[in-house]
Amino acid sequence: MKLVYVITQGGWGGAQAHVFDLISSAVQLNNQIWLICGSTGRLTDEIKHIFPKVHVIVLDDLCREVSFSHDLKAVMYLRRIFRRVKPDIIHLHSAKAGTIGRIAAYHISPVIYTVHGWAFTTGVSKKRALLAIAVERVLQPLTARYICVSKFDYNLGMVDCKIK
16 A cells, blocks of 8 residues: 655654654555655654655645745645655645645545644634634545544534534
């Protein structure tokens, strides 16, 4: 199976540890793996060192900040990679990678989006939360499956976006 994992930051944190574990398991099952990150760091370094057969791609335009030019370039680059690789599954992690990745994957491969926290979570301004909810509702049809890492995120997604 061909699997592509996309995450915004290549450093280390909960989401990166989760992606590392997923890649470890997928490698043991003899899958072909691609890891696409917006930056380098411990995740990319360890994957390269421990799993040299995993294709690691750093995409500088996949940055955390909202930037029309970077976001558009990231969509185009990801789309080109997805078309070339033809993955069986694209697995997205982080709100930014989840947004950019689903747009780029449109009509290419099924997408799993692991929610490590919604962009409309508690504490976010009302204006930003409403925009994030609207974006998520538009992207929902491009998502084959959601995985929420907490019951809190699952409940929030069910209430605000009616995730499937």
